[in-house]
Amino acid sequence: MKVVTGVVGNDIHVVANRLIELSLNARGYEVFNLGVNTYLEEFFDAVVETGAEVLLISSLNGEAEGWSREVKLLKAKYKHLDNLIMMIGGNLVVGSANAEDIIPKYKNYGFDIVCHQVDLNTGLDLLESFIKDREVKDRDTKESNE
Amino acid sequence: MSQSLVKNNKLLIDVGSTYFKLSSVDKLEQHFRDFNKGILDDLMHKCGNTIDAFNKEDIHICSSANGGLTTLIVGITNTFSLKYATNIAFNSGINIIDTVLYQNIEEYSIPSDLIDVVIIVGGINSNGDIFSAQLFNYLAQLRYSNIVFVGNELDVPVVEKNIENVAVLPNIIDNRLHIVEDYLREYLTNLYQKDIEGKEDIKHLYDITSNQIFPTPYVVNKTLPLIDAKFSVVNPFILLDIGGATTDIHYSKDLVDDNIVTENEYDRLVFKKLGVYKSKQSLIFTAKSNEFVYELLMHLKVTENIFEEQSEKATKILMQLAIFLVLCKISHYKKTYINLKLLSINSIVLTGGITKVLTKEEIESIISFFYKKILNSEHNPVTVLDSNYDIWTLGAEGEELCQ
Ligand code: B12
Numbered sequence: 350m351k352v353v354t355g356v357v358g359n360d361i362h363v364v365a366n367r368l369i370e371l372s373l374n375a376r377g378y379e380v381f382n383l384g385v386n387t388y389l390e391e392f393f394d395a396v397v398e399t400g401a402e403v404l405l406i407s408s409l410n411g412e413a414e415g416w417s418r419e420v421k422l423l424k425a426k427y428k429h430l431d432n433l434i435m436m437i438g439g440n441l442v443v444g445s446a447n448a449e450d451i452i453p454k455y456k457n458y459g460f461d462i463v464c465h466q467v468d469l470n471t472g473l474d475l476l477e478s479f480i481k482d483r484e485v486k487d488r489d490t491k492e493s494n495e
Numbered sequence: 496m497s498q499s500l501v502k503n504n505k506l507l508i509d510v511g512s513t514y515f516k517l518s519s520v521d522k523l524e525q526h527f528r529d530f531n532k533g534i535l536d537d538l539m540h541k542c543g544n545t546i547d548a549f550n551k552e553d554i555h556i557c558s559s560a561n562g563g564l565t566t567l568i569v570g571i572t573n574t575f576s577l578k579y580a581t582n583i584a585f586n587s588g589i590n591i592i593d594t595v596l597y598q599n600i601e602e603y604s605i606p607s608d609l610i611d612v613v614i615i616v617g618g619i620n621s622n623g624d625i626f627s628a629q630l631f632n633y634l635a636q637l638r639y640s641n642i643v644f645v646g647n648e649l650d651v652p653v654v655e656k657n658i659e660n661v662a663v664l665p666n667i668i669d670n671r672l673h674i675v676e677d678y679l680r681e682y683l684t685n686l687y688q689k690d691i692e693g694k695e696d697i698k699h700l701y702d703i704t705s706n707q708i709f710p711t712p713y714v715v716n717k718t719l720p721l722i723d724a725k726f727s728v729v730n731p732f733i734l735l736d737i738g739g740a741t742t743d744i745h746y747s748k749d750l751v752d753d754n755i756v757t758e759n760e761y762d763r764l765v766f767k768k769l770g771v772y773k774s775k776q777s778l779i780f781t782a783k784s785n786e787f788v789y790e791l792l793m794h795l796k797v798t799e800n801i802f803e804e805q806s807e808k809a810t811k812i813l814m815q816l817a818i819f820l821v822l823c824k825i826s827h828y829k830k831t832y833i834n835l836k837l838l839s840i841n842s843i844v845l846t847g848g849i850t851k852v853l854t855k856e857e858i859e860s861i862i863s864f865f866y867k868k869i870l871n872s873e874h875n876p877v878t879v880l881d882s883n884y885d886i887w888t889l890g891a892e893g894e895e896l897c898q
Contacts, residue, residue, distance in 0.1 A: 383672075390573065390574060393572075395574070398571065398575045398617065398668060399622055399672070429598065
């Protein structure tokens, strides 16, 4: 499965980004790492060029929310991204806040999986179960259509 | 002077849309072209003595006189396919008339001009099933002479089946989303070559040279790394070649934040309808629609009536306007396919006819007006005038060394 990843905006925190690439590779994903300092359009464009199924954005320096507000509007300009799995993680707010507030907000911005200050492996486990759930769902809808 | 750079017994000739230049060990000549004559006739009439003194193998010619090839690019994203193909086309000396984002292809109007080459690109090799009927329908309405596919491998069979005479080259996007330039660049420069051979007027130039005739911008771009051998140019710099028909900008890679990783240190950008002779009307049109131009005219102490005049003064003003407009065009984010970090520029090099018409002071006055008005900055890059055409001399020399 193909995953596009990178750190959004003007964010230059690179350590997590490297670890994410390594962990994804270790779990058997084909990774397209756009690195730090990546703008939203570049993420979506990379998904289009690679045919990736997952977009995993990370944000460490506090820019996450500003960019996330733009996600729906920009994504709507693309015609073939409806099935893309969207995931975001890192430090998703400036200062502190709790997950109960953050997660619904980011889901509303258009993300399927939201990991505020969640350890990477836990996050990637969430991704795996999300993918499995979706496969089951897809199979069910297919069967009920038949 | 350029003399020291020209190898003994070589004559370098640059044929432009408006005039031609000759450079040899002992002299530099420049002549306005006479459009009632063929290029070779005109050249022999004005510089026959000089040319006769050289052997065919010692004459090197570059030309932008055939106007260059035009291309239309169909790609699937702005950041990768369209940007990469645009970059390669510009650096091969090709003019881009349009780029089409494939997902919206049905919304584009069909250009009526005959296009020299259509480039189709999109997808890494493992991502297929991208191109289909929408593309073929669009192409069926388009008039073009050549078409090349440089996209994903998986779509090659369907593309070959549905597009007659399509050339297929390796993908310009590799599996890490990096650019692969060489194959497409070679294909485009060869097309340019064929175009010259097919153009009666230019073809005759092969009567006086036994060397390949290259596009001028290609020659300049390939050899910019040598520029500091000649001038005290501080990197990063931009080079403006404001000609009769088009304006070319060559710029150091450091001036763009970009994900294109190429081997070139310099890229090129072209504004097709911005020149002071052949495209004078469109220059004036662009000027009139720029909100700062009236202030600029005031700064230059003239009124817009100057546009109607045919005088040396009017030409000077047009050239100053051209500098200003070009800087404006590369300063606004995303207006063109690239935006340059103009506040980081250390030198601005000007070449072409402009260096014969404007003084250093006149150019500097425009540049500092631009920085103050548009960028609100006191930044003042060093201006370097290539009055002896050292740049294309160096370029032609470099090209020859490459062979
Ligand atoms: C090193 C560092 C820097 C270095 C970065 C060097 C570099 N090129 O990488 C420098 C000094 C340059 C720097 C600059 C800044 N930093 Co700093 N920096 C740090 C620091 C100390 C460590 C970051 C690090 O590498 N951690 C190690 C990695 C492995 O951990 P991680 O980044 O947290 O990533 C883990 C998880 O978050 C998770 N993860 C990350 N992404 C994702 C994505 C998904 C999907 C999932 C599931 C998980 C996940 O996985 C990783 C492994 O478990 C942190 C504080 C801290 N202790 O975390 C601050 C910190 C990130 N920085 C911060 C700030 C504010 C800045 C600056 C704005 C400071 C300033 N005012 O100039 C600038 C911003 C620069 C920029 N343009 O981005 C804040 C961010 C606060 C916020 N978000 O509210 C932090 C948290 C410090 C703080 N407590 O205030 N910083």
